[in-house]
Amino acid sequence: MTPPHPSDGRDATHSVAALLAPDILVMLDEEPENVALEVEEVHPADLADVAEALPKERVAEFLSALPAARAADVLEYLNDELRSDVLEAMSTRQAAELVTQMTPDDRADVLEALAEENEERAEEILEQIPREAREETERLLAYEPYSAGGLMTTEFVSVPEALTVEEALQRVRAMARAERREAMYTVYTTDEAGRLRGVLSLRELLAAPEGARIADLAWSEVVTVAPTAEQEEVARLTSNYGFVAVPVVDAERRLLGVVTVDDVIGVIEEEQTEDVQKLGGMEAIDEPYLAASFWTMIRKRVGWLAALFVGELFTATVMQQFEDELKVAVVLTLFIPLIVSSGGNSGSQATSLVIRAMALQEVRLRDWWKVARRELPTGLTLGVILGVIGVFRVLLWEWLGLWRPQPHYQLVALTVGIAVMGVVTFGSLAGSMLPFLLRRIGFDPASASAPFVATLVDVTGLAIYFLAAALVLRGTLL
Amino acid sequence: MTPPHPSDGRDATHSVAALLAPDILVMLDEEPENVALEVEEVHPADLADVAEALPKERVAEFLSALPAARAADVLEYLNDELRSDVLEAMSTRQAAELVTQMTPDDRADVLEALAEENEERAEEILEQIPREAREETERLLAYEPYSAGGLMTTEFVSVPEALTVEEALQRVRAMARAERREAMYTVYTTDEAGRLRGVLSLRELLAAPEGARIADLAWSEVVTVAPTAEQEEVARLTSNYGFVAVPVVDAERRLLGVVTVDDVIGVIEEEQTEDVQKLGGMEAIDEPYLAASFWTMIRKRVGWLAALFVGELFTATVMQQFEDELKVAVVLTLFIPLIVSSGGNSGSQATSLVIRAMALQEVRLRDWWKVARRELPTGLTLGVILGVIGVFRVLLWEWLGLWRPQPHYQLVALTVGIAVMGVVTFGSLAGSMLPFLLRRIGFDPASASAPFVATLVDVTGLAIYFLAAALVLRGTLL
Structure with a gap:
C-alpha cells in the first residue's frame, strides 16, 4: 500500500473527492487496469462520492475495476437508489460476489433496500451467495429492519471465559485475519453453553497481564438488548453509556450479534430527521430532500x-x-x-x-x-x-x-x-x-x-x- | 473482579440502576468500606444514576467511598449541576485528585462547566492538579469549547512509521497499561518530525503479518480537521465515514489530539436539541427541560x-x-x-x-x-x-x-x-x-x-x- 498521492493538502469534504471523477472516467477508457492503484489510498466513502459523480451507466464499470473487497466497501456507502441501479446493471454472479464481501449486517441492509425496488433481483442475488453467508443473511433479514436484530452484525468477537489473556489475544488476531472487518473493539466472554458471561474492551485485553484469566478481567454486568428491541433504545444505550458496541442476546442469553456505534449514529440521524419533519407537520421522508420524487x-x-x-x-x-x-x-x-x-x-x-x-x-x-x-x-x-x-x-x-x-x-x-x-x-x-x-x-x-x-x-x-x-x-x- | 451480582436479569434502563440508591445509603451509614465492592461491576453511567438518586449532600461521600479512578468515571457521567455541587462540597485536594484521574478532554470539560458556576473554585482545583496534567488541561481549555480542539483528547496512540507491526503492538500495549483509557482503536503513524503520515485501525494492526512495516500498512489519505474546526464538521465527518476517531492536526500537520466517537454522539444530540428548539421558535436551552429554571x-x-x-x-x-x-x-x-x-x-x-x-x-x-x-x-x-x-x-x-x-x-x-x-x-x-x-x-x-x-x-x-x-x-x- 505505497501511497500514490501525497497525504498533505487533503481536504476532508465530500465534494472534493467528487472532483476525481473526470480523471477516473478518462482512466476507465484508456487504462482501466490502473484505476485500482490510482484510488488505492482513497477512503471508500470518498470513492462512493466519486461513483455518485460519474455518469450512472459507468458506475458498475468503475466498481468492476476495483478489487472485490474494495468495491464492496464502496457499495456500502452509495445511496440506496444508485446502489440498487448498480446491482441491477451487473451480472448476477458479479453482484453476488460483491455483496458476499460485505459485512453480514450491510449485506442484509443492501438486499433489503434492493428488494424494495426489485424483489426478484434481490432474490436472484441472494441465491448466488455461498451457502453459509446466505443462511446468515436470511437469518438477519428475518428481523425487523428497525430493531436491534435488524441492525446487528454477526461478526463479533467472543471467547470462552476459561482462556488466558494471551490465548484470547491470539484468537482475536486470528479472527481479525480471517474476517475483513469486525465489531472487535469489545470482546465478549461466554460459558460452555455459549451464554454471555462478561465483557471487556480490547484496550483492557491489551493492557492486561499476559497470564491473567479472562474470567477475572471481564465485567460481569453486561448491558444487553433483545433482538426485538427498538433501534431508538439501542441508540439511547450507546449514547448514555458511551459504548462502541451493544450486544444482542436471546432469551437464554446466547449472543446473537452486536450493534456497532457507526450504525447507531445512522439511527440517531435517521430518528432526528423523522422528528424534525414530523415537528414541521408532515410524514417523515426516508430519502434525501433532493432525491425524493x-x-x-x-x-x-x-x-x-x-x-x-x-x-x-x-x-x-x-x-x-x-x-x-x-x-x-x-x-x-x-x-x-x-x-x-x-x-x-x-x-x-x-x-x-x-x-x-x-x-x-x-x-x-x-x-x-x-x-x-x-x-x-x-x-x-x-x-x-x-x-x-x-x-x-x-x-x-x-x-x-x-x-x-x-x-x-x-x-x-x-x-x-x-x-x-x-x-x-x-x-x-x-x-x-x-x-x-x-x-x-x-x-x-x-x-x-x-x-x-x-x-x-x-x-x-x-x-x-x-x-x-x-x-x-x-x-x-x- | 469476581462478579458480586449474577449477570442475568439485569435491566438496561437507567431508572433501574437508581433503585440501588437506598441500599447504598444504608451501606454508607453502616459499612462504608464495603460500598466499593458492592458496586464493583456496575457501569459508571449507572453509578451516576445512583448518585443522582441519592440525597444531594451524600453524593460526595458516596464518591469518596469508591476508588479514585472509579469515582472519576462516575463524575464524568453526572449532570453538570450535580457535578459542580460535588466538586464544591469536597476538599480541594480530593476534588483535584478525582479530576486528575479523568481523561484530559473530560477534565477540561468538567473544569469548564464548573468555572461557569464558580470560577474561583475551578481555579483552585486546577492549581492542585499535578503539573503535567495541569498544563495539558490548560492547553485544552484554550480552545473554543464547541471546536474540534475543545472536543479532542490528547490520549491517542501514535507510532513512528519506521516500526514493524510487532514493535507497534508492543507500544500500543505499553500505552494501554500506562493510561487508564484511550482513544486507541485507531493508530496514527508519524514521520521523524512528528507530522501525521498515515492511519490504521487497531484491527488492521492485529491482523497484519508480524514482520510487516507499519509504513507499508497504514493508509496515507488521512481525513483530518484543524483544532478550530466547528464541532458540527467533526460530527459530519465521523458520521459520513463511519469513523471511531478523527485526528486533529495543526498547520504543520502535527497531531494535536483525537476526537472520539462517544463525544461526537454527544455533539450530534446537542446540535439536534438546538435545532428542534429553534425550529419551535425559541432560543436553544443547554440543559434538560426539567432542570432549567x-x-x-x-x-x-x-x-x-x-x-x-x-x-x-x-x-x-x-x-x-x-x-x-x-x-x-x-x-x-x-x-x-x-x-x-x-x-x-x-x-x-x-x-x-x-x-x-x-x-x-x-x-x-x-x-x-x-x-x-x-x-x-x-x-x-x-x-x-x-x-x-x-x-x-x-x-x-x-x-x-x-x-x-x-x-x-x-x-x-x-x-x-x-x-x-x-x-x-x-x-x-x-x-x-x-x-x-x-x-x-x-x-x-x-x-x-x-x-x-x-x-x-x-x-x-x-x-x-x-x-x-x-x-x-x-x-x-x-
Whole structure:
C-alpha cells in the first residue's frame, strides 16, 4: 500500500473527492487496469462520492475495476437508489460476489433496500451467495429492519471465559485475519453453553497481564438488548453509556450479534430527521430532500396538510357564531390573526421542548404533571408580557391617530390584552400536554407538530377571544 | 473482579440502576468500606444514576467511598449541576485528585462547566492538579469549547512509521497499561518530525503479518480537521465515514489530539436539541427541560415570542386597510384564520425539510435554486388540493343551509379557493427560501422556525386574500 498521492493538502469534504471523477472516467477508457492503484489510498466513502459523480451507466464499470473487497466497501456507502441501479446493471454472479464481501449486517441492509425496488433481483442475488453467508443473511433479514436484530452484525468477537489473556489475544488476531472487518473493539466472554458471561474492551485485553484469566478481567454486568428491541433504545444505550458496541442476546442469553456505534449514529440521524419533519407537520421522508420524487413529496405532505386544513375549518364555524358581534365591532376583526398566532407560537415552543425532552428520555409519561405545573406559570408570564404589548398597540394607535377613532378603545385594548394572555397560556399548556396525550394513546409524541398545536389553539383561541370580548364589551360596543 | 451480582436479569434502563440508591445509603451509614465492592461491576453511567438518586449532600461521600479512578468515571457521567455541587462540597485536594484521574478532554470539560458556576473554585482545583496534567488541561481549555480542539483528547496512540507491526503492538500495549483509557482503536503513524503520515485501525494492526512495516500498512489519505474546526464538521465527518476517531492536526500537520466517537454522539444530540428548539421558535436551552429554571425558560422563550408578536402586529395594519371591505362582507372574515394558517402550515413543512437537509449537508447554499424549483410546483399542487377543499366547504355550507344564505356565495367560494392556493404556494416557497436567506446573511438557518415562517406568511397571506377578494368580488359584494 505505497501511497500514490501525497497525504498533505487533503481536504476532508465530500465534494472534493467528487472532483476525481473526470480523471477516473478518462482512466476507465484508456487504462482501466490502473484505476485500482490510482484510488488505492482513497477512503471508500470518498470513492462512493466519486461513483455518485460519474455518469450512472459507468458506475458498475468503475466498481468492476476495483478489487472485490474494495468495491464492496464502496457499495456500502452509495445511496440506496444508485446502489440498487448498480446491482441491477451487473451480472448476477458479479453482484453476488460483491455483496458476499460485505459485512453480514450491510449485506442484509443492501438486499433489503434492493428488494424494495426489485424483489426478484434481490432474490436472484441472494441465491448466488455461498451457502453459509446466505443462511446468515436470511437469518438477519428475518428481523425487523428497525430493531436491534435488524441492525446487528454477526461478526463479533467472543471467547470462552476459561482462556488466558494471551490465548484470547491470539484468537482475536486470528479472527481479525480471517474476517475483513469486525465489531472487535469489545470482546465478549461466554460459558460452555455459549451464554454471555462478561465483557471487556480490547484496550483492557491489551493492557492486561499476559497470564491473567479472562474470567477475572471481564465485567460481569453486561448491558444487553433483545433482538426485538427498538433501534431508538439501542441508540439511547450507546449514547448514555458511551459504548462502541451493544450486544444482542436471546432469551437464554446466547449472543446473537452486536450493534456497532457507526450504525447507531445512522439511527440517531435517521430518528432526528423523522422528528424534525414530523415537528414541521408532515410524514417523515426516508430519502434525501433532493432525491425524493415530486409525488413522494406531495404524498408525505398532503395528508397532514389536508387534515390540519379540515381542523382549521372549525375556525370558520366558531366565527360564524359571532357574526353579529363582528358586524357591529369590526375593530375586533383586526386582531384575530394576531391573537390566534400568538397561541400557536407559544404552543410551538412548548411542544418542541417536550418532544425533544421525551426523545432524550429526560421526560417520561409519568412526568406530565411536573411539566404542566411548569408550563402553566411560564405560559401565564409570557402571556402577560405579550398581552401588555398588545394593550399598548391598541392605545398607541388611538393616541397617535393611526386609525379612525374607535369608541371605547380602552375596552378594546383590555379585550386584546386579556385574550392574548389567555391564548398564550392555553397555547403553552396545550402544546406541552399534546405529546403526552399522543404517547398515552399509543401514537408517536413527535406527531404533536407545530402546525397541529397551532390549529388546535387557533380554534380555542378564537373562542377565548370572543368570550373576552363578550365579557369586557357587553353593553358598550356589543 | 469476581462478579458480586449474577449477570442475568439485569435491566438496561437507567431508572433501574437508581433503585440501588437506598441500599447504598444504608451501606454508607453502616459499612462504608464495603460500598466499593458492592458496586464493583456496575457501569459508571449507572453509578451516576445512583448518585443522582441519592440525597444531594451524600453524593460526595458516596464518591469518596469508591476508588479514585472509579469515582472519576462516575463524575464524568453526572449532570453538570450535580457535578459542580460535588466538586464544591469536597476538599480541594480530593476534588483535584478525582479530576486528575479523568481523561484530559473530560477534565477540561468538567473544569469548564464548573468555572461557569464558580470560577474561583475551578481555579483552585486546577492549581492542585499535578503539573503535567495541569498544563495539558490548560492547553485544552484554550480552545473554543464547541471546536474540534475543545472536543479532542490528547490520549491517542501514535507510532513512528519506521516500526514493524510487532514493535507497534508492543507500544500500543505499553500505552494501554500506562493510561487508564484511550482513544486507541485507531493508530496514527508519524514521520521523524512528528507530522501525521498515515492511519490504521487497531484491527488492521492485529491482523497484519508480524514482520510487516507499519509504513507499508497504514493508509496515507488521512481525513483530518484543524483544532478550530466547528464541532458540527467533526460530527459530519465521523458520521459520513463511519469513523471511531478523527485526528486533529495543526498547520504543520502535527497531531494535536483525537476526537472520539462517544463525544461526537454527544455533539450530534446537542446540535439536534438546538435545532428542534429553534425550529419551535425559541432560543436553544443547554440543559434538560426539567432542570432549567423558570427564568431561564422565560428568557429563552420571550425574545422570539415578543419579536414574532410584534411582527404579527402587521396583520392588524394590513387588515385596517381593508376595514371597509370587511364591514360590507363579514363573510370574508370567517375564513381569515383558515387561510393564513394554511400558509403557515405549508411553510412549516418546507422550512423543516430544508433545515434538516442543510444540517445533513444534503442541501448547500448554492442549491437554493434547485429547492425553489421543487417547492414552487409542490406548493402549487398542495395549494390546489386544499383550495378545492376550501371551495367545497363554502358551497356545502350554502347548499346545506348551515349558515345564513350568502349572496354571491359562488364567488366567495372562488375567492377562498384562490386565496388558499396562493397562500399555500407562497408558504412553501417562503418556508423553503428563508433558511437559505438566513444562512446567506450569516445567521443559523435553523432560526427559520415554524412560527417565524408562519408570521411571515400570515402578513402576506392576508394581503393575498384581500387581493383575491378585490379581484373576484369587485362589483358584486365589494
